[in-house]
Amino acid sequence: MLGLMQDWPLLMHRIIDHAATFHGARKVITRSVEGPFHTTDYAQLRGRSLKVAQRLTKDGIKLGDRVATLAWNTWRHMEAWYGITGIGAIYHTVNPRLFPEQIVWIVNHAEDRVLIADLTFVPLLEKIADKLPSIERYIILTDAAHMPKTALKNAVAYEQWIGAVDGDFGWAAFDENTAAGMCYTSGTTGHPKGVLYSHRSNVLHSMMAMAPDAMAASSRDTILPVVPMFHANCWGLALTAPMVGATLVMPGGKMDGASIYELLDTFKVTFTAAVPTIWLMLLQDLEKTGGKLPHLKRVVIGGSACPRAMTKTFQEIYGVEVIHAWGMTEMSPLGSLCTMKPEHATLEGDAKLDIQMKQGHPPFGVEMNITDDEGHDLPWDGKKFGRLKVRGPAVARSYYKVDNDPVFEVSGWFDTGDVATMDPHGYMQITDRAKDVIKSCGEWISTIDLENLAVGHPKVAEAAAIGVKHPKWDERPLLVIVLKKGEVASKEDILAFMQDKVAKWWMPDDVVFVDEIPHTATGKIQKITLRQQFKDYRLPGAQAAE
Numbered sequence: 001m002l003g004l005m006q007d008w009p010l011l012m013h014r015i016i017d018h019a020a021t022f023h024g025a026r027k028v029i030t031r032s033v034e035g036p037f038h039t040t041d042y043a044q045l046r047g048r049s050l051k052v053a054q055r056l057t058k059d060g061i062k063l064g065d066r067v068a069t070l071a072w073n074t075w076r077h078m079e080a081w082y083g084i085t086g087i088g089a090i091y092h093t094v095n096p097r098l099f100p101e102q103i104v105w106i107v108n109h110a111e112d113r114v115l116i117a118d119l120t121f122v123p124l125l126e127k128i129a130d131k132l133p134s135i136e137r138y139i140i141l142t143d144a145a146h147m148p149k150t151a152l153k154n155a156v157a158y159e160q161w162i163g164a165v166d167g168d169f170g171w172a173a174f175d176e177n178t179a180a181g182m183c184y185t186s187g188t189t190g191h192p193k194g195v196l197y198s199h200r201s202n203v204l205h206s207m208m209a210m211a212p213d214a215m216a217a218s219s220r221d222t223i224l225p226v227v228p229m230f231h232a233n234c235w236g237l238a239l240t241a242p243m244v245g246a247t248l249v250m251p252g253g254k255m256d257g258a259s260i261y262e263l264l265d266t267f268k269v270t271f272t273a274a275v276p277t278i279w280l281m282l283l284q285d286l287e288k289t290g291g292k293l294p295h296l297k298r299v300v301i302g303g304s305a306c307p308r309a310m311t312k313t314f315q316e317i318y319g320v321e322v323i324h325a326w327g328m329t330e331m332s333p334l335g336s337l338c339t340m341k342p343e344h345a346t347l348e349g350d351a352k353l354d355i356q357m358k359q360g361h362p363p364f365g366v367e368m369n370i371t372d373d374e375g376h377d378l379p380w381d382g383k384k385f386g387r388l389k390v391r392g393p394a395v396a397r398s399y400y401k402v403d404n405d406p407v408f409e410v411s412g413w414f415d416t417g418d419v420a421t422m423d424p425h426g427y428m429q430i431t432d433r434a435k436d437v438i439k440s441c442g443e444w445i446s447t448i449d450l451e452n453l454a455v456g457h458p459k460v461a462e463a464a465a466i467g468v469k470h471p472k473w474d475e476r477p478l479l480v481i482v483l484k485k486g487e488v489a490s491k492e493d494i495l496a497f498m499q500d501k502v503a504k505w506w507m508p509d510d511v512v513f514v515d516e517i518p519h520t521a522t523g524k525i526q527k528i529t530l531r532q533q534f535k536d537y538r539l540p541g542a543q544a545a546e
């Protein structure tokens with residue numbers, strides 16, 4: 001017997017309809033790519049999204065067509081998302097930080113028909129356009145006055161393009177399992193892989209994200225998503241914020257410490273989210289200027305492990321609660337968030353930080369487990385680590401145009417490629433990416449633990465641990481350090497600081513100082529490049545062991 005409840009497909013445009021109806025005057029403020037701040041609200045944003053939908057339809061874009069966006073977080077980019085999905089077409093966010101050849105590969109693989117881009121990327125597109133045969137038209141997210149002269153095919157300023165229709169239009173009707181969005185993972189090995197979100201998965205994911213034990217977003221919040229819309233669906237925030245009717249502040253293309261501080265302070269942001277490298281820049285800026293964060297209540301930090309020192313500084317110096325989060329493009333992307341369960345609620349100081357080093361527990365809608373290499377369940381004792389596997393309605397079941405990728409197990413679990421522990425309270429902690437872990441004498445050393453510890457040193461800005469070949473131990477840890485501006489420290493200082501805080505055999509064999517550590521397009525430490533750079537590095541003592 002079926003229930004007697006209404007059939008109300010979970011479609012993305014219902015989110016912007018809800019925001020426009022019940023939170024219509026709530027502001028969406030953007031640092032525009034042209035320069036000045038721009039303010040709109042959800043009612044206007046919905047109206048203009050309808051124009052996008054109407055204009056795309058007029059241009060012959062249909063259900064299932066892919067529309068690429070190469071753009072920063074702005075109100076126009078959001079309008080484009082809702083307009084594209086409102087006719088059953090698919091927004092395909094392209095990460096502009098990828099190499100041009102990767103962008104070419106991704107756009108061709110997705111067979112995008114239209115490319116919507118910010119002014120910033122016109123020069124890049126002009127260089128690669130002749131390799132993008134599927135693109136019929138380039139829409140530049142600006143007005144006629146700022147439109148550059150360009151030879152890009154059928155190029156038009158966005159404002160002119162939507163200005164040609166009247167907005168008297170309705171959303172299309174289709175199944176909630178229809179594809180809505182597409183995002184390629186950076187593909188550290190081989191080609192990037194396309195993840196294809198559905199309307200249903202996007203809506204469910206946003207509902208999961210806003211829950212009190214996740215991001216706890218509400219209409220009383222002013223949310224600043226620093227994490228870009230092209231990085232793993234903006235962690236859902238371009239959907240979660242309108243779903244709850246929160247004020248939204250969009251950073252445009254400026255994400256340096258001073259620019260982010262200006263947004264936090266001017267618009268009294270209460271909640272923000274980004275990868276640790278962004279917060280590193282903000283905290284360094286605050287240290288220099290003496291700035292305070294009186295309005296900010298919560299900061300979600302994920303994408304890479306959040307160092308203990310960062311959590312401590314946010315909480316103890318600035319009074320901002322850190323929510324450590326873990327996720328993947330394949331998971332829409334939220335997998336777990338480290339909010340305090342009642343058994344931890346009264347913890348303070350180091351005991352609280354110990355818990356916050358974990359990536360947290362999953363919201364309803366994410367199942368999680370750890371297994372050994374043969375697929376046997378491992379105990380949830382907070383010590384034993386193994387392959388982290390997940391499943392749920394917002395987790396990918398396949399990559400776009402790739403059959404039978406083994407990461408999607410026949411059992412229905414997705415093998416994340418991460419190595420983690422689970423504790424008896426259901427908190428997960430990542431120890432490493434499976435391919436980054438240092439294998440020393442058959443045992444594993446967590447690079448994340450070493451890095452976390454090293455950045456706790458007051459003179460260290462950033463640290464990366466990598467395994468370097470060793471004739472006796474197979475691999476040993478090498479610590480690569482970037483010092484804070486103007487600081488001086490020796491290898492001995494760093495090692496003395498780490499001594500006794502980590503098992504003896506985990507201690508790095510050597511420390512090197514560099515000016516910069518390479519990062520991926522999504523702000524993670526680029527371990528592959530670092531390993532390549534140090535592949536012939538001779539660790540002290542290695543010769544003696546030969």
Ligand code: ADP
Binds near residue numbers: 232326359417
């Ligand atoms: P990409 O692979 O394209 O850079 P993703 O955001 O999908 O982008 O990367 C997901 C991976 O990032 C995870 O599998 C994990 O290795 C890492 N990651 C994400 N959040 C954390 C975290 N809080 N701690 C440690 N690693 C993390």
